[in-house]
Amino acid sequence: MTHDIAVIDRLASRSYLLHRVHDDTGNHTVMDLHEGSWEDIERQVDERDMTAQRQLAQAKSETKRLVAERVQRREKTRRAAAASMRVPDRHDHDASKRKKLAKGGLDAGVSRNVARLEGRIAAARQAQEGFVTETKRRGGVVNFTVEPSKRHELMHLEPGTISFENGAYSGDTDDREAAYGAKMEGEHIRIGENGGKSAMLAIPGISVGPRDRILVTGPNGSGKTTLVNALMNTLDPDIPRLVIEQNADDPQHLLDQLAQLDGTDRQEALGYFVAQNGNVHAVLEGGELSPGECRKLMLALGLVQKPQILILDEPTNHLDLSSKRALAAMLYAYPGALVLVTHDELMIEAMR
Known part of the structure; x- marks a missing residue:
């Protein structure tokens, strides 16, 4: 058991790497088997993490797109419903007939479209939550507020x-x-x-x-x-x-x-x-x-x-x-x- 990469490179042919991951049930410690030097292990880990992050980003993007589509459809439905409520001229029998047909078609169409879209959103969110990614603990780029000394030599x-x-x-x-x-x-x-x-x-x-x-x-x-x-x-x-x-x-x-x-x-x-x-x-x-x-x-x-x-x-x-x-x-x-x-x-x- 070691944290020393020199020991890994010199002695290990296979290494079991413990690391923290996040999935839809929370954070967990998992153990992965790797072969080769520490350089090989680093490359494998980086490739795994990059793939998982890319897939997660794609799933989030799809969820966001579907939610935006739901908002657009609701607005379109609202406008259509408002138009159907307008009272036509009582002497315009064709307009009255179109209103009745539109009202019935709107109710049925809305129900079907909303059900389908909600199902797609649920599926996208489930796919997003199903990804196993490294626990978010590293902060990436550090924004230091430190200024180097102006002196030539310290x-x-x-x-x-x-x-x-x-x-x-x-x-x-x-x-x-x-x-x-x-x-x-x-x-x-x-x-x-x-x-x-x-x-x-x-x-x-x-x-x-x-x-x-x-x-x-x-x-x-x-x-x-x-x-x-x-x-x-x-x-x-x-x-x-x-x-x-x-x-x-x-x-x-x-x-x-x-x-x-x-x-x-x-x-x-x-x-x-x-x-x-x-x-x-x-x-x-x-x-x-x-x-x-x-x-x-x-x-x-x-x-x-x-x-x-x-x-x-x-x-x-x-x-x-x-x-x-x-x-x-x-x-x-x-x-x-x-x-x-x-x-x-x-x-x-x-x-x-």
Whole structure:
């Protein structure tokens, strides 16, 4: 049982994927069998969801068309009925005869047409409700209210070393020879295995601009958090930032924070929450939040404060695969600077 796509790609020949769906009886968890790599599974899931959404849209469109036709027919019937009520000249015997015939034909025709049309509308609605679609939890495109910083650079470290004992940074180049190193590849900082258990981490020069996406990866215990903390020491206190560490906050504290927001900010926070595939019903009903839902709410509440830089330590902890994909899409669209500590392959690929 795993959320790790690297494990799926390396070990699995068949995968059972649990996901939430919606049908005419409500929301349910279902299990589908897939074969192949995670890339194959993603393609199959996307094709399935697109087909279901397309069919659902067509059924909704047909229902809407039939309802509009019903309105037109009722109006036409009303006009015809009004015309039949007009009193003809008592000397015009032909007109009186036509009125009687029209009245009888109108009553019979209306009954037949209404019955047929109502049956078609009922059938269209039944077809619409019969479609099984992914539960509507992802919010699609995120409309951020965040403006990137106007500064040329937000954080900066010259080449040097960082002590594991106290996190202190040193620019002494002599110390670098005694330390194992981190390498900078574009916006990706890779930290190697500390095989010799060195007390220091050698780092290259690191600069974080107002729109940069910095990935920090490496084995557990290699110094990723130590490096990020040293970077944060160079961040001007006046720059709005959001820092989320690995441990989730208390669920009730998060719900209380949400309740204290005004209406506009609360709607904005819920929008960010839904964009991460969050279960908004659990939040609005004050239900018990899982660690994954807590992490989503922490990020959503923080984004309302309009931070110009996000610093996230293993943000995919406790998230299922669908939520990881939603988070990756949202972070990719975030307009400010991002420093992301992760070992999750899906997140790494999404940020490139």
